[in-house]
Amino acid sequence: MKLIIVGATGFLGTELLRQALARSDVTSIVAVTRRALPASKEGNNGQGKVTNVVVKDYDVYDETAKRAFRGAEGCIWTIAITPRRSTSFPWDEVVRICQTSTLVGLRTMVESEPANPFRFVYVSGAAGERDPTKKSWYKPEYMSLRVFFF
Template structure:
């Protein structure tokens, strides 16, 4: 399998790369980022599987980049502006990064000639609201933007899949709606406080990465859509327990 990990310098993407290099079914990892990416510390295994591909920005894919994307079997998209950072930026820039770039990447992947079947896993969050008629109580403009992006990703995949009555879609998409991602003792304590005070769910970094990798590598396709935080915890723990990450 050839896997693209977009936003490869982020902390979730770095864990995805670390686990991918140890995964026996993944033969090639394309680390797509705005600066060169090396194998993360502790990755071990086969670092030769990693190919760093640099883009000026995630909405610009020149021909030499498209050649590196060609033939991919799956892409995990982690590119986004976090809720806290979005408060400090013009909303037009948040929209460009969170939505415009995602859709531009889908167009580039399709035009580059990805494998069939192809899976696109879009990493979002639990607060993203797909129903655009609603007004979320928490960061409504941001939550609606992320939800609208989810809708557009799913619509793109549906429009570019070849229909078949006897097989899963050959161009499919799914959304991973993660809660707060913990990666240390301090972040776990913070997550516990948020869950008790506000009901915000959480998932460990290793779990969310293992879950997403399991979903793009399994022969059966995505288990469900969307993948809620509790699904990511369950699938991730199972994958880690099986020694596949």
């Protein structure tokens, strides 16, 4: 399986990368990051399974990224601003990072000829309300942004 991990140098992404490297059924990993992975992840410790795609931002993908996405069977998207930190950013920046960038990334992956089916996992908030007609008790505006449906 070819897997894309977006945010592979973050807290969750680092563990996802470690777990994916340990699995024999994951044959190829595209680690999308804003800074280069440590050399050990791409070298022998990565068993040659990891391709690091470094992007300036998560809503801009060049041809190298698009080629790397081709044939992927799934993506785990971990990019977000946490609820606690969300109040220290302008709201439009929170929307751009938590929602707009996600949609741009997904659209780019779909246009890059992934496998069929292609599975996309969006890591959302723990307190996210699954029913779009209900408001979350915790930071309702933020949580409704993080729990959106395609």
